[in-house]
Amino acid sequence: MTTPPAVRVRGLTKTYGTVRAVQGIDLDVEQGETLALLGPNGAGKSTTVEILEGYRDRTAGDVSVLGVDPGRGGVAWKARLGIVLQTSSETPAVTVREQVAHFAALYPRPRDVDEVVQAVGLTAQAGMLVRNLSGGQRRRVDVALGIVGNPELVFLDEPTTGFDPEARRSFWDLVRGLKDDGTTIVLTTHYLDEAAQLGDRAAVIAQGRLLEVDRVDRIGGPDARTPIVRWTHDGRPRSERTREPGLLVARLVAETGREPDDLEIVRPSLEDVYLDMVATATAAAADDAAVADDHQPARTETAA
Numbered sequence: 001m002t003t004p005p006a007v008r009v010r011g012l013t014k015t016y017g018t019v020r021a022v023q024g025i026d027l028d029v030e031q032g033e034t035l036a037l038l039g040p041n042g043a044g045k046s047t048t049v050e051i052l053e054g055y056r057d058r059t060a061g062d063v064s065v066l067g068v069d070p071g072r073g074g075v076a077w078k079a080r081l082g083i084v085l086q087t088s089s090e091t092p093a094v095t096v097r098e099q100v101a102h103f104a105a106l107y108p109r110p111r112d113v114d115e116v117v118q119a120v121g122l123t124a125q126a127g128m129l130v131r132n133l134s135g136g137q138r139r140r141v142d143v144a145l146g147i148v149g150n151p152e153l154v155f156l157d158e159p160t161t162g163f164d165p166e167a168r169r170s171f172w173d174l175v176r177g178l179k180d181d182g183t184t185i186v187l188t189t190h191y192l193d194e195a196a197q198l199g200d201r202a203a204v205i206a207q208g209r210l211l212e213v214d215r216v217d218r219i220g221g222p223d224a225r226t227p228i229v230r231w232t233h234d235g236r237p238r239s240e241r242t243r244e245p246g247l248l249v250a251r252l253v254a255e256t257g258r259e260p261d262d263l264e265i266v267r268p269s270l271e272d273v274y275l276d277m278v279a280t281a282t283a284a285a286a287d288d289a290a291v292a293d294d295h296q297p298a299r300t301e302t303a304a
């Protein structure tokens with residue numbers, strides 16, 4: 001018997017007045033997987049995630065999260081979710097430990113408070129007032145509050161914004177730990193390196209449509225990761241995509257009898273592939289809009 005997905009979305013649509021924010025998305029998130037949700041500003045990511053979290057109504061489509069329609073999810077269902085929102089939580093006059101303990105008490109099966117404080121790297125600050133923490137430290141408190149309920153499914157919305165590089169690395173370890181415990185994770189991020197590090201699969205959304213969902217190392221199709229050899233010849237930059245970069249370099253050396261100038265071999269990163277996909281989708285949408293404009297009936301000017 002196959003396990004049902006943690007999240008199942010079919011034909012999801014959301015309109016705000018005339019804005020078509022989400023235009024028919026189909027997506028599954030398997031149990032225990034980490035799905036990175038990527039897309040430019042205004043793509044429809046937050047709208048989609050908020051519908052999954054039960055915070056926003058949908059216009060059309062079928063959605064099931066942990067087997068429940070989020071539009072009808074009760075308290076017991078919500079307790080199975082962990083949510084780390086984009087905006088930082090309030091900063092009351094309580095210590096880090098007190099705030100995490102306060103949230104833990106709201107859940108039926110919470111994690112150990114000190115373990116959670118340690119997991120987000122705040123043991124040294126456990127006795128400090130939350131309001132006296134730095135921005136990045138407060139963000140870690142947000143993450144602690146999102147996971148202290150021992151959720152089956154965690155939504156992380158831009159979780160490392162404002163983190164220093166070291167904090168970012170330790171946060172990645174924390175997410176890997178959650179994953180090792182079997183937690184399903186939906187991670188929305190603009191940091192493509194973060195998506196590549198943590199995501200099993202990535203879903204790319206643009207203009208409310210799902211462009212592609214695939215393993216992070218496969219997204220963009222088989223040719224997207226073909227290496228690029230760059231060098232300079234007679235002062236002019238040259239580049240060539242090839243699956244055999246070593247052979248190309250050997251040929252260049254044989255032809256000129258010397259090391260090619262400014263030689264580099266790069267394999268396109270998830271970020272390069274993503275930027276290409278979004279640029280193509282944006283250009284296609286602009287073309288569609290231009291065609292639609294051409295088909296508008298000509299406006300007749302009325303004489304004043």
Ligand SMILES: Nc1ncnc2c1ncn2[C@@H]1O[C@H](COP(=O)(O)OP(=O)(O)OP(=O)(O)O)[C@@H](O)[C@H]1O
Pocket residue numbers: 016019020021039040041042043044045046047048
């Ligand atoms: N409450 C709202 N009322 C009207 N329009 C909205 C509302 N919320 C979002 N939108 C519009 O819906 C579209 C999708 O927005 P959404 O916030 O889902 O995008 P996003 O991918 O999360 O963007 P970002 O990366 O900037 O957070 C945008 O055009 C946005 O302006």
